[in-house]
Amino acid sequence: MELLSAHIINFGKLHDKVFDFKKGINSFQYENGWGKTTLSVFIKSMLYGMEYTSSKDVDKNEKLKYLPWQGGIYGGSLNFVYKDKQYQIKRTFSLKKNEDTFELIDLKTNKQSSDFSTDLGTELFGINRETYGRSVHVSLAESPAGSTDISAKLNNLIEAGDISNFDDAINVLENKATEIKAKRGKNDRISFLQNKIDSDREYIDEINAKINQNSEYAEKIDSINSIIKEQNEKDALITQELSKIAKYENKMRYEQLKADVTKYETAKKEIIDFFNGDIPSSETVRNIDSISSRLTTIESNIANQSATQSEIDNYESLRSYFAGDIPTSEQINNCLKLDTEYKDFKQKENSLKLTPDEESELNLLKDKYNGEEITENLITEKINEVEIIQSKHKELNGLQNDFTTKNNELTLAKAIKPKNTKRIICFIISLILIIGGAVCLFLFNRTIGIISFSLAVLSLALGFIFKTSDNDTSAIQSELQELKDQMSSLQNYIDNKENEIKLFISKYYSNYDSEIIALSNIKTEYNTFVRLNKKNDDYSTWISQQDKSSAEYESEIRMFAKRYCKTEDISSITNEIQTLNDKLQKLNSLENKINADSDNGKAQAEEKEKLSKILNQYKTNKTLNFNEQVLQIHDKITEINNIDKQIADSKQAVKEFEEDSNNDIASFAELEKPEKTVDELEKERTCISDIITENNKTISDYQKIIDDNLTDIDKKEDVETEIERLKDEMEQAKAENKILVRTSELLRLAKEKLDANYSDPMKNGFNKYIEMLGGKLNLLINTDLEVSVDESGQTHESIYLSDGYKDMVNFCSRMALVDALFKDVKPPIILDDPFVNLDDDKVPKALKLVKDISNENQVLYFACHQSRAI
Amino acid sequence: MKIIHCADIHADSKMGTHYSKEQTEERRNEIVDSFSRMVEYAKKNSIRVIIIAGDLFDSKETQQKKIKQRIGYIILQNPEIDFLYLRGNHDEDVCFLTDNDVPNLKRFTKNKWDKYSYENxxxxxxxxxxxIPVSTYNELALDSTHVNILVMHGQIAEYRAKDGAPVISLPKFANKNIDYIALGHIHDFKKEKLDQRCSWCYSGCLEGRGFDECGEKGFVVLDITDNKIQTEFVSVAKRTIHEINVNISGLITYDEIMKAISDKITDCPSSDIIEIVLCGEISEETEVETESYQSALSSSYYLLRVKDKTETKIDYAKYENDVSLKGEFIRLVKEQQDLSEEEKSKIIMTGIKALAGRLN
Structure with missing residues (x-):
């Protein structure tokens, strides 16, 4: 196929342009920006049409990109020859969909031809628009200046940019597929979903178990309810029985009420009969009571107050004890009073009289102190004197110390000579003068030296003249003397006093270590002497004032005791008198008692007679004693008093019972005595209640389990829904996995096919064209279309190629692609300044190559510069 | 007099798989909260009767006890309001508060029409x-001078049968002196005329639970004056569920799609539940990142999820002659016999995403 001419009406910047093309090479030299790309796109558009897209992106919307700048008809025509037939394609384009026009004219007949459709390019070349665009148009944009990697570019020529994404695409597909379904292990989504489903199913199983359990428990509850119902029925029967019992009891009560009436009426008759028709009046009853009371009293007296034999014996014994000599109470009291006085006397005497020890001590002290001119004050005075002497001793010691000190001072003063200060100064001056004189004499001035020496001698002489005087010790000596006098005086005083004290002590004490202690002892003894002496005097005074003596008291008391208590021991006279009183009382009471017995006997007989007479009027039980018979009468009286009311009450009770509508008296006749008692039935009822309670508790427990289970059972539908959802999700995941796996497989297969169809031929073609171009570099291309440079046995990547070589590679690869793609019909090749970067020395070969290519392909060659023009 | 008509509370319902466990628990409590708000509204607006037209609960009385206790407590705490409770197909066997003496909870039974009268x-x-036995329709003898309200739970004939609910033949109730038929079972509000006098109404539920219960939810207030019924729908739901379709045909980039989604949900409150359904035709170049959109937006709403329901249209022809890895890959995928078209689309989208570095 070859292009003949192109007429551009309006296309991009090109307007009303006509181009004629010839076979082989068509060379055009235009500056940059002329519209070379626009022309190539026009040609492509004429062959393939322009794709509609609604995109507003100019790079994605070719129609928009090449919209005529100046407006007007957007399109043109292209004449070409194919298999010796000439055609004209007319197309116009619109931004709107489906408004493009196409016309194919047979140039021979000038009529429309249907040899090709609007997709003429595909029909001609067997490739689509995009492939055509990637292959036949070698533009400046494809040159190395605009590319970064030749290998990628080569691949892009075939795979339209997909290959660089192929590996990523395969990885993503496989990763996503593995995420859904792992090749090994269970760390994938399907396993996860399956686990969740399994877990939910387990939960459903648990729920089902709980449902079964609930059914089970519901059945048990029903069963228990049956038992409860049975028990309730039994309870109802018991209630009936109790009701019957109640009715029966009612019947019994009715009969009892009636019986009561009869009973009371009968009793009344009996009572009347008891009294022989003559019911005693109140007065009679009072009389009976009075007699009875008296009789009872008498009998009681007889029973309680009669003397017993032992009492009689006792009485006799007491009489013989006293033998007529019975003391009066006055006598007894006197004796008691005497005893009291005697005791008081003794007590006082004991408190006042000296004890034996005191008496002997007083005697000893009397020998020492009686008649002596000694007082307590005197002793105290002596003690004080001792203390004074001690202080004087201390004072004396002090004076002695002072004396010693002063004496030493005197000795020292006498020993030490005072310093002679004047003499010392003279000696120092003379020394200085000597030294100074010596210096002046030998070093400075002889005269001055001599004068100094002279003055030194003079000073020395003066020093000897000044004498040391002795210390003045007179003051010290006078002090010493004073001290001596004081010491002497003090010593005399002390001695005198000590003698006095010793003398005093010696009168009363001997063998002592300390005057103070001796004097203290003397003081104590003296005080004791004074105290005991006084006590003795006080006692004597008291004894002389007493009416009786101790012996007189004792004598009187003893006399009484001997006479009446039969003892001479007066130590416990109080007790003896008490005993005496008891005996007297006893004697009197026994005497009274014995006397009373005989009176009671007579009275008793009289009362019995009276009472008996009255009681015989009635039908009392004569076998009973009088009291009992009287009681009988009282009982009967009481009975008769109550009986009418009782009769009336009982009749009323019967009437009320009969009138009570609740009492079905008519049915009483049929009522029989129940077999069981109320207690027995209540006991049965309690058992039933326990059974019911126990079963209700069981029901409650079961119900709780059921309710607890319901919490989970309620979730069953939700869990089942969840399982459905998970299953759906899992199916979707599986389907998605299948798609991903298949996509990956087919994508790999597609690449393999593509490689097989195009990569290898491209490789061969590339090598061919590289060889044709020549060049010093040994360029290699592998099946992945990666270009490298073999230099001195070492392979380097294409990135290290110069721009010129990159141009060569680009051009050769394009040509190789054209060879690979277009096997039958060769399209016109558009070369848009392909060698712009090529070294000048290589350009001729490159241009020659283009010419060689043009032998087989129609070539449209564009160049900007003459150096690159053909 | 004012009456509230509500239905399909489903207080203890299990929620859909789109909620987390915590949200499930929370939503259940929110349903009860809505019930509570409805009762508060009733109190404030002097509502005398609340009709519950079925499906108050979803589970037995022994399940979800806490929820039931809460509902029971609300009823007990409002003795001045009568709650007329009719059970539906979901709570047919539920014995609710039967052990307690609750004077203001009135029930309906199965064997006959039960009647509760309030003045006229x-x-x-x-x-x-x-x-529903055929004879049922003729068993009612209504006083024409009274305001007559029927309460039933079931689906009318125009809805397809589901969940074992009975089919109600509404025309059979026409011209029978009925003023209002309070229905339950359908969870959306709908009201229409049956005859000159009668209107029938589904009050809908109080809170949507799943994405099949989108839109406003609440109850209906019947204001009866001079034997005339005026109705008003009152929205009470805490959260509204939205299912929003976003057509991303023609959009390519992530940002364009994100913007399209954001524009659609701008007016949705953050407390709501939203499902974004991406639809339309996309190409292999379209940057559909469902998880990314969800992550970016979900924190702004209580629950948001994005579903991709787009159709990928791959122009295989475009890649017939594309000499590139992508072209080779797409051609290869197309050739695979063991893959469905959907799988092929997914593989191609995944591969392109991977090559474009968008798969991370």
């Missing part, structure tokens, strides 16, 4: 199994 307003109702 008579409300008749009867429960049926899965069919």
């Amino acid at each position: 307003i008579d409300i008749y109702g009867r429960e049926f199994g899965n069919s």
